[in-house]
Amino acid sequence: MNLLFVCSRNQWRSPTAERVVRGWGGDFAARSAGTSPEARVRVTEKSLAWADVVFVMEKRHREMLRERYGETAREAEIVVLDVPDEWEADDPELVAMLDRRIREELARWDVEVG
Numbered sequence: 738m739n740l741l742f743v744c745s746r747n748q749w750r751s752p753t754a755e756r757v758v759r760g761w762g763g764d765f766a767a768r769s770a771g772t773s774p775e776a777r778v779r780v781t782e783k784s785l786a787w788a789d790v791v792f793v794m795e796k797r798h799r800e801m802l803r804e805r806y807g808e809t810a811r812e813a814e815i816v817v818l819d820v821p822d823e824w825e826a827d828d829p830e831l832v833a834m835l836d837r838r839i840r841e842e843l844a845r846w847d848v849e850v851g
Contacts, residue, residue, distance in 0.1 A: 738764055738765050738766070738789050738790070738848065739766045739767075739768075739787055739788050739789045739790075740758055740765060740766070740767045740768075740788060740789065740790050740791075740792060740839075741767075741768050741769070741770065741780075741784055741785070741787065741788035741790070741791045741792070742754035742755050742758075742767065742768070742769040742770075742791075742792050742793075742794075743769070743770055743771065743772060743780050743791060743792070743793045743794065743798050743802070744769075744771055744772075744793075744794040744795075744798065744820075744822070745771050745772055745773045745776070745794075745798070745822065746771045746773050746775055746776050746777065747769055747770055747771030747773075747776040747777040747778050747779075748771070748776075748777060748826065749822070749824060749825055749826040749831075750794045750820055750822065750824070750831065750835075751769035751770065751771065751794065752769045752777075752826060753824075753826050753827055753828075753831055753832060753835060754767070754769065754792065754818075754835045754839065755767040755768060755769040756827070757832055757835050757836050757839065758839065761850055761851055762851060763850070763851045765850075768784060768787070768788075770784055772798055772801045772802070772805075780802065782806050782809050785802065785806055785809050785810055785813050786809055786813075788813065788814075789814065790814045790815075790816060790842075790843075790846075791813050791814065791815045791816070792815075792816050792818050792839065792842070793815060793816070793817055793818065794817075794818055794819075794820040794821075794822070795817065795819070795820070795821070795822075796817050796819075798817075799815050799817055802815065803815075816842050818835070818838050818839070818842075819838075820834060820835065820838070
């Protein structure tokens with residue numbers, strides 16, 4: 738299962754989520770990207786098409802994707818995690834929150850995480 742994590746600058750939240758999922762092993766591939774021109778890795782139409790599920794940190798990220806990538810974003814399964822921009826990368830509280838929220842969302846599709 739291909740999971741894409743999106744935040745603004747691809748510096749703290751989305752790369753942390755990517756590392757959380759990579760730590761699970763198993764049948765998950767994870768990537769991260771940002772919506773901002775200053776992002777380390779910018780989200781693209783190709784990255785949206787690659788993902789089975791796109792996890793965004795805030796509602797505004799989902800709206801940006803829909804505005805920029807039209808049909809590709811509207812066809813994508815986009816999940817809002819509601820993770821505010823309050824932490825630095827790999828903060829233990831952020832890691833725990835992301836792990837819990839991603840697992841909860843995947844459970845909705847009956848996807849088991851090891």
